[in-house]
Amino acid sequence: MATMQGSVRRKPARWRRYLIWYLFIAPNIILFLIFGLLPIIATVLISFTRWNILGSPTWLGLDNFQRLSHDNEFWTSLRVTGVYAILFVLPSAAVALGQAMLISLAGRWQAFFRTVYFIPVVTSITVIAMIWGWLFLPDDTGPLNYLLGAIGIPPQSWLQSLNQALPSVTLVAVWSAVGYYMVLWISGLQGIPQELLDAAMVDGANVWTRFWRVTLPLLRPTTMFIVVIGTINAFQAFTLFYLLTGGGPLYNTTTIVLFIYKHAFRLQEMGYASAASMVLVVITLIATLIQRSAIGGWSDELYS
C-alpha cells in the first residue's frame, strides 16, 4: 500500500492545466464583455429610462415600450424593414447564386469576373449613395429618366415616390451587396464533390434536376448562412437609407435603425431609442430561429 501510494505522481491542479487555454480565450472574452455584453446590458437598463445623454436618467418603467406600441412611425419603420428584408435577401441570394454558377463556367476569366462583381462590396457606401442618388434624379436630366425617355417611358420620381422609393433603395443595396454573397456561394459550390454531379449525370439527371436535387441540398449550410446573415444585415439597414432618402418620403423608407438613430441622436431620446433597439433584437432573434427551422426542415424534406 505504501509502495503504491509512493509511486503515484501528483497531478497538477486542474486550473493550472487549463491556464494556457484560459489565457488564449481571455482577450476575446474580455473584449466581448466590454464592447458587446456591457453595452447590451446598458441598453436594456436605459430602455426603462428617459435620458438625453447629458443629464441623469429618469426611471420610467415600461413607459417607453407603451409609447412604442402607439407610435405609428415605429410600426411603419418595422413594416418598411420587414418588406426591405424580403426584397433584399431573396433577390441578393438568388442573383449571387446565379453569378457564382456562371463564374464557375468562366474558365480562366473566373478571377476577373469575381473581382469585377466584388468591386461594389469594397466601394465606399457614401460614394455608392452619391452616384445612385444622381442616377435617380427625378427630373428629365436624371440619367435613368433620360434612358427611359429614349424608349418612350415618362420620367419617374424614383426616390421621391411613395411606391418607388423603397424598391429603388433596395435595388442599390442588392447591387452593392451581391458580390459578397457571390463569394460565399462560390465557396459553397467548391465544396460539392464533382463525383456526385457526375453520378447524377450518368443516372440521366438533366441540368435542372442536378441543381435542384444535388447542388442545392448540399449548399444548405451556405444557404442558411447567407439567409441568416442577409436578414440580420437587412434588419440593420441604415446608411443607404440615410444618404439616399433620409427616411422619406413620409417615412416610407424609414427603417427601424433609422428610427432608432433619429430618436437617439437627433432628438436625444436615448431611453426611447434603446427600447426600440430591444424590440429589434427580439425580432431579429425570432426571425433567425424561424429561418433555421425552415431551412433545416426544407433540407430534410429533400432528402426524404
Next chain:
Amino acid sequence: MLSTRMSRRQVLKVLGIAGTSVLAAACAPVAAPGAPAANASSQSSSTPGAAASGSVVMWAFPLTQNDPETIWNPLTEKFKKDHPDIQVEVQMQSWDARREKMLAAAAAQATPDLAYLNNDMVFSFAQANAIIALDDYLQSLSPDLVGEYPTGVINGLKYQGKLMMLPILSGAVCGLYNKDLYKQIGLDPTKNPQTIDDIKTLAAQAKAQNLYGFAYRVNNLESFTSYLYGLGGHLLSPDHQTSLLDSEESVATFNFIADLFAKEYVPKAGATAASDAAAAATADYFVQKQQVATEYTSNMSLIKQYQQQIQGVDLGITEVLKAADGTQRSTPTLGCLGIFASGKNKDGAAVWLTWVLQPENLAFYNTEGGFVPPTAKARDKWNVDPVTKEWGSQVEHIVVDQDIQYYYNNNINFIQPVLSAAVLGQMSAEDAAKQAAQQMNDYIKQNPL
C-alpha cells in the same frame, strides 16, 4: 495526453471570473453625466484667468479648404506673442454628425477645453452643466467685450441669467441673386424681392421664361423659417411649451412651399429629404446650369464659392424677407465659442476665447473664414468685397428667442418628412402642418426642459 475537455461548470467559472473583473473595473467611481469633473480646474485665483498658463485644446470645424494654414496658425502664432505661457492647439473636426460627437464627448467628459458651438446648444449643454458661465472671466479679462454684441443676441445665449457662450461668426439667411437672369426674367436687377409677394412674382415670371426664381430644399430648416418669419409666424409659443406649426402663419408657409413645387417654380430635386443629393442638385441649377436666379443661404463661404464659380456674372444680395408688418427677422447662423466644464484648463481657454473675440482677430477670422463678424467694431475691420459686405449688413436682423433657443434643431425632424410629402402631393399642406405640430408637441411633452 493532456485532456482539453472542460466541463460546463468550468466554462461558467471562467466566464464568471472574467466578467466580474471587467464589471468591477467598469463600476469604478466616475462623475455622474453632466456633473463637472471632480478634478476640473476651476477659477483658481481671485481674478479669473489672470494666472492662466499651460496648454489649451480647442475643437474647430473647417470653414475653408485649409483652416489650419489660413486661419488658425496665424492666430495662434499671434496669440503666442501676447501670451507666451499659453499654448493653444486647435484640432479640426468634421462637420458631419458634429452635434452627436459633441454630445458624446460631453457625456463622456472627454471634451477639449473649448469648442465651436451653436446657439441652439446653449440650453441643453448648460442645463447638463457641460459648459460653464463666462461672466466672471469676461469681467476680469475683457469687460467691454459683451457690450459690443447686439443685446438680442446676448440674451439668447444666457441660461438662468448667465452668459454661456459668445459668437465668433454670424450670418443671416439672404439670397445671392444673378442680376443677368433677373434682367432676362424681366425684373429690375437693382431691386431684390423683399416680401413673400415679391417672391411669388419672381417665381411666376421666372417660370414663364423656363427658369427658376430660386431653389428650395425641404430638409433645410433655415429656408422654412425664412418664409415662416416672412409670413409673421413662429415655431414655438413664447413660453416654448407649445409648437406653433399648426398656426395660421405656419399652415400658410406649408401651403406656400407646396405650391412652389406644384407649379414647378423650384427644381424638383429639392423635394428629396437626403441633404447631400438635394444640396448638390439644387446648387447645380444655380452654378452650372444657371437656371436658378437666386440661391438662399446663410453660409457665406458658399457665396464666395459661387462668386468664384460663376465668373463674369453680376451678383447681388437680397435682403432678409419683410413680414406684412414691416419687421425683418432672420434665423441666425451663430457660431459661438464655449468653455467645457470638463476641460482641463478653463483659465487658459478663457484667455484664448476673449483674445480671439477682440475686433481685429474676429475680423481676421471672418475675413478668411467667409462669415460675418458678429460685432460692429469687427465688421469695420472686415476686409471683403462689396457683395459680401452687403450680405454682412443683414445680420442686424438676427433675433435669438424661444424659437431658436429651445428645440430649434428638433423641429426639422418633424417638419421635413411631412413637408416632403406635401410638396410631392402625398398629403395636404394643412395635414402636414398639423401632423408636424402634433409630433413636436408630443416631443415637448416627453422631453420637458
